[in-house]
Amino acid sequence: MVSIIICYASFSGNTKEVAELIAQTLADLGHDAVLHRINRNTPPPDLTPYDMIMMGTFTWGKGVTPAIMKNFVADVGYKPEKIAVFGTGDTQFGGDDLFCRAVDRLAVFYESPYTVLKIEQSPRGGQEEKVRKWTKEVLQIDELINESKSAGTSKSE
Ligand SMILES: Cc1cc2nc3c(=O)[nH]c(=O)nc-3n(C[C@H](O)[C@H](O)[C@H](O)COP(=O)(O)O)c2cc1C
Numbered sequence: 001m002v003s004i005i006i007c008y009a010s011f012s013g014n015t016k017e018v019a020e021l022i023a024q025t026l027a028d029l030g031h032d033a034v035l036h037r038i039n040r041n042t043p044p045p046d047l048t049p050y051d052m053i054m055m056g057t058f059t060w061g062k063g064v065t066p067a068i069m070k071n072f073v074a075d076v077g078y079k080p081e082k083i084a085v086f087g088t089g090d091t092q093f094g095g096d097d098l099f100c101r102a103v104d105r106l107a108v109f110y111e112s113p114y115t116v117l118k119i120e121q122s123p124r125g126g127q128e129e130k131v132r133k134w135t136k137e138v139l140q141i142d143e144l145i146n147e148s149k150s151a152g153t154s155k156s157e
Pocket of ligand 1: 009010011012013014015016058059060061062063064088089090091093094098099100101120121122
């Protein structure tokens with residue numbers, strides 16, 4: 001069982017829907033998932049007890065990371081090792097180039113070893129499977145990372 005916290009920023013609810021679907025998928029697979037909606041007035045939760053952190057964001061302006069997300073990242077104050085990034089956007093705001101740009105920026109910032117998930121607006125009506133598939137993929141990548149780490153440890157022993 002993997003213990004995961006899903007921290008997400010959502011203005012109009014699309015990223016919240018994705019976060020909730022990820023949490024449901026993780027629970028269905030027998031994992032322990034905690035949801036945290038990022039809020040301007042609440043300090044970030046302690047991220048250290050979790051095996052993995054999932055971070056979700058929407059994109060603002062012209063490919064900009066929203067201030068609420070930037071502040072959260074600053075408040076966390078360090079770069080946890082295992083962060084998987086997802087988010088929602090809308091290709092009407094600048095096409096493929098700017099689509100979910102904040103997701104790419106966060107993944108680069110945290111040097112995320114996982115693939116990113118980008119959803120066009122709400123996941124409802126056809127993109128649910130994409131969310132479930134990504135969640136499973138992240139868990140598989142995580143297993144590989146853990147395996148290669150323990151192989152490295154036993155070699156040096
Ligand atoms: C003013 C404004 C600017 C936006 N700029 C972008 C953008 O550059 N790239 C993008 O992918 N989506 C952009 N969007 C779309 C939002 O990211 C998208 O609607 C997202 O799903 C909102 O997430 P939320 O419902 O969780 O708040 C923009 C939306 C607004 C209102």
